Amino acid sequence: MNIGIVGTDRSDWTCSALAAAAKTFGSKPVVFSLRDVTSSITGSAQLISDSVDLTALDAIVVRDVGAGGLDEVAFRFDVLNQLAEHAPVFNSPDAIQKAANKYVSSVLFRKHGLPVPRTIATHSLEEAKKALSMFGRAVVKPLFGYKGIGIVSVCDDSEGVSMVESMLSEKGMLYIQEFIHNQGRDIRAFVVNGEVAGAMYRIAPQGSWINNLSRGGRSEPCQLTGEQEEMSIEAAECVEADFAGVDLMEDGHIGQGTYVIEVNGTPSGKGIFESCGTDVASLIMRHVLKAVRT
Ligand SMILES: Nc1ncnc2c1ncn2[C@@H]1O[C@H](COP(=O)(O)OP(=O)(O)O)[C@@H](O)[C@H]1O
Ligand SMILES: [Mg+2]
Known part of the structure; x- marks a missing residue:
């Protein structure tokens, strides 16, 4: 073949x-x-x-x-x-597109009952300011961003409001999400064919709040809870991805739970291989060949 x-x-x-x-x-x-x-x-x-x-x-x-x-x-x-x-x-082109668009995927997560951080997408400065005041601290993300590029953290103060003003006039619309106060780490879980293949913590470098490995984060193996496994599988299903890298974030306040941050339809397999020895590429290829042969 x-x-x-x-x-x-x-x-x-x-x-x-x-x-x-x-x-x-x-x-x-x-x-x-x-x-x-x-x-x-x-x-x-x-x-x-x-x-x-x-x-x-x-x-x-x-x-x-x-x-x-x-x-x-x-x-x-x-x-x-x-x-x-x-x-x-x-993944199918449709799955890749749905996963790549943070607005579309968050709407799908919400529709499927997954916990998503409160998020506002708007063209309006008034609504953007209201979101900032509601969240206290927020992250503004490009809809089609990746590798933590272009993500900005803003607080509800005069500096934050003027940053929101200038980002809105530059981009025309903003995707504003409440900042999840975490433990300096997030979780990347890999799902292949409806099963979790493995997961790792990504720990932000000193002084940073962005956990992506490509932004200097380091990884450690992670044992997901049963609930986190189900959330990861469901997040991949929401966008109809055969395989996915799902980003989860645990709230730093005990008992506040885990949120789905995003799903990646074209994830890198390097980090999980290096930190856990999980060979996602082989699992994906085995799934593909099995699907083609049957
Ligand atoms: N709502 C949030 N609260 C706190 N940190 C966040 C939030 N959203 C994203 N981050 C941080 O920013 C990183 C990148 O965000 P993400 O939505 O995964 O976009 P990307 O596609 O660029 O990876 C996450 O891994 C996490 O470290
Ligand atoms: Mg991410």
Whole structure:
């Protein structure tokens, strides 16, 4: 079987691990970047990358779609949707899009009864100020952010209000979430095919409140409670992801519970492998090959 692996960087740990897993299971990995795909609508339609006909692949696993402007990213999702007509794509383009959009995923979490921090999305300065005063401390996030980039913490004081004003005039709308007073850590849980494969704490570096490993956080193995396991599985289900990295945050106040922060439809497998030895790439590839064979 020829398994397409979509990634912008061939040397990326997860991309390499997926390719290695495909080989271990007797398949041929075909790594390509959506940036290199050319679609021809002249005569017979074609989707090629490096002269490879992508419509002949048996399945496709998406490691990352790649950042970019609206036209670029929209085109890449259109290509993924076209490819999905020829072979199953994991995660589906729809799941990746729902997970990537923090507003959409939070609405889905809420709809499925998962605990989400109080959140306001608005174009209005008045509503943004009201949210800040209600939350006391808040985080303002880009809807399509990743790796903790562009997240800002604001307090309900004159500096916070003027930051909200300038962010709103720059972005046009704001996604404002109450700050969860935590223990300097969050949890990244991995779900593959409706089961938790493993979880790790991510501990923010000294002086920071952002726990992403790519922002200097360090990881430690984490044993989820039964409730946290169920929340993680449900969060992945909300966006219909076959595999996902789910971010959870425990409130620092005892007994206040755990919140779902976000779900990632194209997670890195590096951190969980290094901290717990959990090989998410193999689990994903096994699931993909089983789904294709049956
Ligand atoms: N509501 C919140 N309260 C406190 N910290 C938060 C909150 N939301 C996010 N964070 C911190 O910011 C990090 C990045 O936020 P997240 O929503 O996961 O976006 P990204 O897609 O950039 O990873 C989280 O891992 C956590 O450390
Ligand atoms: Mg995150």
